[in-house]
Amino acid sequence: MAVTIKDVARLAEVSPSTVTRVIQDKPSISQATKKRVRQAMETLNYHPNFNARSLASNKTNVIGVVLPRDTDAFYQNSFFPEVIRGISQIAADHHYLIQLCTGKDDEQRLRILKDTILGRRVDGIIFLYGETDDPLVELAIEQEFPSVVIGKSLSPFISFVDNNNEKAGFDATEYMIQEGCSSIAFVSGRHQLFVSQDRLIGYQRALEHYHIPFKEGLISHVGEFTRERGYQTMKSIIERETIDGVVTTDALITEGALRYLNEQKISLPVITYDSNPPLLPMTAYVNIHTLELGRSAFQMLLKVIDSYNDKQMMCYRTFVEHSIVRL
């Protein structure tokens, strides 16, 4: 069997409780015994059993990260890896580990989240998406479990960190207008996602602000985030409307749309949202700073967890800056 706290206690000639206190670096313990105990831990290569610790202290030092449904788009987009990287950079420094919650459909995802929350597997949750009426976020709220959404939620009971997507929508559109466009297509993802809704609102505000009439036909929600849908959507817009610029909200869609434009030898300014320079030739992109979203989310979650421990149940909101990068 593995070496336990008792073995350390025996070797250091103290009681197990003292060993615990040394691990927690309690000021009450004398330097002398601290040293002796640490020495013993070293020679025995002692590492505390996390399951025992979690059970006794009701704290796991793990956070759960909830991914959206298993779709190609999510895994092909640089958002997921970047945000995970941001979260884990900060988490590692705070001695937190990350547990992933995914599943093939909503039922499996919900079951896994329930087991995770009710089974006390984690101290808090980060959701990697903000969506209307998401049963998983609702579960977290109902269970009063410390959580942060990366994206938006309408509930006043949950914390989130997000870009200011309305402003990001405005800024992208304004950029295009300043490039001389006046008939700008807006191609976005699933309408249930707040990010799609908000950027569209920003788009509309910008048109209004510059006294450009809004045309319903220029707007398209592709539903599914795939290259194919991007291609088809671009095609149908071009076939029915005359446009002089495009705003897209997702990398895969952009790729499909650009492929269509290339094939048709149509050259137009195109702007999209991303956190790394897009590979394909386009005019500009709005850097949404995904790494920072992840970092902020973890820091926020830590504060939320603390506040729940104090029975405060605070709710925080932050926006991460975006910036337009001309290519």
Added chain:
Amino acid sequence: MAVTIKDVARLAEVSPSTVTRVIQDKPSISQATKKRVRQAMETLNYHPNFNARSLASNKTNVIGVVLPRDTDAFYQNSFFPEVIRGISQIAADHHYLIQLCTGKDDEQRLRILKDTILGRRVDGIIFLYGETDDPLVELAIEQEFPSVVIGKSLSPFISFVDNNNEKAGFDATEYMIQEGCSSIAFVSGRHQLFVSQDRLIGYQRALEHYHIPFKEGLISHVGEFTRERGYQTMKSIIERETIDGVVTTDALITEGALRYLNEQKISLPVITYDSNPPLLPMTAYVNIHTLELGRSAFQMLLKVIDSYNDKQMMCYRTFVEHSIVRL
């Protein structure tokens, strides 16, 4: 406090041990009491405490996934998300959860892995890279901890699933030769990675097989996986050699290399390795089926864990097929 097994036992008028047996669906329990207990669990919304279960049973139902050092390249490449997706698809069906092990440098990564293994946080480990002399893999071997490497390891004590990279190197090179190339540059990543070494061997074998002399100057290991390095490396090869084709091993490097070729208006056949169709125009790519690598790795790990429980300590090796896709 949360509802425990005792509450369920009380409501169902059985002992706690019986509740456990019902959860485990032991055949010894009568259908009648099973029903009563399940009913009680339902009405109380009981979910077992995982920390208690793990402590008592010495089994966590979690596997650890170890990422390489925190580098841009790893997180910008589609390998990471795809392989995670493959692992989690199978894991979810087996009621396993995934814990990520990352860190900013090797020291932090090693500390985290030690805590994870010695602290009994997981039942097994999957390494997402194969590298010479990796201290983390060595730790797993030394601790006799059930592990699978996605990639290769020279140790006879560890299981792995990989592409046949020697053959993949051969096939890519052969493809280029059949396209009429005879002076083929080979641009690859860090030499410590087995994948770089093996594809290069395949490249050399192919040349030999087709009686094309090997030229040292056509080979380049870029060291760092960045677009910039890809660009510079392509540049220096072009400046000193005459080439008529390129084999690259990594997406970011390829992008850099292609950018240089485009700028110079040099048009050459280029082939690379990926698991999704590359965005940039190139001749073909070797699909390494990353999703399948992840799926196989998890299945293998399950077998390894079983074999360790039986004190067999089996060691498995599998190769996942690759396929060349002409674009």
Added chain:
DNA sequence: CTGAAAGCGCTTACAG
């Protein structure tokens, strides 16, 4: 087919 008891390896008041 089921229960009582011991134990998993920690932590946390309580007491001194």
Added chain:
DNA sequence: CTGAAAGCGCTTACAG
């Protein structure tokens, strides 16, 4: 400054 004891919520022989 330190120890003895109880407890966290399960599981697992053992016994009947």
